[in-house]
Amino acid sequence: MDRVALRGLKARGHHGVFPKEREDGQTFIVDLVLGLDTRPAAADDDLAKTVHYGVVAEEVVAVVEGDPVDLIETLAERIAQVCLKHDAVKEVDVVVHKPDAPITVPFDDVTITITRSRV
Numbered sequence: 607m608d609r610v611a612l613r614g615l616k617a618r619g620h621h622g623v624f625p626k627e628r629e630d631g632q633t634f635i636v637d638l639v640l641g642l643d644t645r646p647a648a649a650d651d652d653l654a655k656t657v658h659y660g661v662v663a664e665e666v667v668a669v670v671e672g673d674p675v676d677l678i679e680t681l682a683e684r685i686a687q688v689c690l691k692h693d694a695v696k697e698v699d700v701v702v703h704k705p706d707a708p709i710t711v712p713f714d715d716v717t718i719t720i721t722r723s724r725v
Contacts, residue, residue: 607681607697608644610659613637617670621681625710631708634670634681638662640689641697641723657694678702678718686722697723 614637621629623653647656665688675681682702689698699721709718 607641610640610642610644610657611638612640612659612663612666615663615666616697617667617671619681620674621678622708623676627708628674628711632704634678635705636661636666636670636685637665637701637703638685638689639699642694643696655694657692661694662689678704678716679720682718682720683722686720690722690724697721
């Protein structure tokens with residue numbers, strides 16, 4: 607399987623279990639690796655036979671900016687489902703970063719990583 611990666615998609619969302627997270631919002635960063643067969647697109651040099659990663663990026667940002675959820679696990683699942691709606695995409699790895707998580711000790715990042723595929 608071939609891979610198309612999008613790294614560092616940034617969007618502001620209001621996800622989290624604490625009221626301040628819901629009220630103020632924070633930046634979330636998303637990395638995606640889309641698994642697909644790019645041979646048909648490459649053979650015909652045809653965008654319609656692959657995934658339009660620009661469209662995927664816009665859809666993922668819309669999910670992050672959309673309806674709030676408590677858990678980044680839920681957010682990652684929603685993102686994966688959006689990616690898998692594209693016919694060419696057979697599998698997706700999603701990493702959601704929450705670099706401003708409300709943690710009381712010094713840290714660099716909090717992430718959730720999931721892999722989903724068509725059944």
